[in-house]
Amino acid sequence: MLRCVIVDDEPLAIQLLSDYVRKTPDLELAEAFSNPIEALQYLQGQTDLLLFLDVQMPELTGIQVMKILNQRLPVILTTAYEQYALQGYEHNVVDYLMKPISYDRFYQAVQKVEIGDRRPTSEVQDAELNASYLFVKTEYRLQRVDYADIAYLEGQGDYVAIHTPAGRIMTLENMKHFEEVLPTALFVRTHRSYIVSIPKIDYIERNRVVIGKERLPISEGYRKGVMGRLKG
Template identity: 35%
Template sequence: MIKCIIVEDETLAQHVLQSHLQKVERLELVATCNNALEAKEVLNKREVDLMFLDIQLPGMTGLNFLRSLSNPPLVVLTTAYAEYAVESYEYNIIDYLLKPVSFERFCKTINKIVDGRLFTQDTKEKDNLSADHIFVKSNSKFFKVNFSEIIYVEGMKDYLKIQTAGYSLVTLQTMNEMEKILPITQFIRVHKSYIIAVAFIKSIYGNSIEMENKTIPIGVNYKEKVMHLINKR
């Protein structure tokens, strides 16, 4: 789990971030702080991996607080003012979120953090093992999709189709992003345009995989991975 704190003095903004954090199982909210002093106490007592930090705080600004830390956690800045963006990047922050923060924009930030560049593969594997669903935005709604329901994911340029036994969803996301989210113990990418659920494989023959009412091609660059899957089981 990635342990997070929110440093924010506005109640509404606190609630928005808390709600977003609760929807992502790999994130654990350790504390919500109203100012830099409270945040400093938490950082001294608790293990914190990621801090959502408001720039305009009472007493000490978020940037001054960040400047005072000798060993800060990963930081995502939040503010209602876009003009602080250039200055904030001098502090090597992960991302800069403008309020009100949408869940879609929040998820893009989290994907950037957990895509392997900032946390180890072991952390990703453990988190994927503990999660059992994903929230997918389609037609302005967020749908909860259990990993156990997904038969395959098909790439369509900038969009993905997530196919289950009872329905399909089309969402704005890339194959690489989805591959990093799905549990590696349950899913395998077999083509540049297809990720499939191992549980729904009926047969593998030649360069094709027979699924539920669908035949999936095996890409040349993915053939070795598929053969490894066969030999391992």
């Protein structure tokens, strides 16, 4: 099954594309978003997805979304404005669907994904391992955070604080989200309230991880996994 994500600020467009996905063999709807920032948060760390992406949206355009994703996922652009086609193809999109979209045209575009030059899963995974940053929503913007700058993440009620040399970055994302999107080669969860950067660990004493002057707890439920990861 090819899992799909729809990003469009028009509810009727989302409904139409969702119906098309459901009636097409071998397609499965993973998520649909009317807000491109929320979509980006979901797409961080995701692989093997087909993205139906509207061009004109508030907050971020479809072209800006593609630039942030850096060609990690196959994209089919959807729009009512033909002048954006060339710009879309410059970013190596699979196809470009003009609204109103017929099912015949939708199906043709999907066939290109299934038989076209999609990167093998191993290449997508390699790209994920080579990624050096993620974007998080903070206040009214998407903030780029380099993995190398993260010392640890700390759950603080409804917020997560990302601790960096420049200070804390506060976001409404939860710890489970970061546990899923951060590369496991670089980060490990030590406690329900802490995820730490493995390269930043100075040493471990008793049930604490020491990073500089910070002593962060390792809870009993996570201790076996932490020690196994570090020994590995």
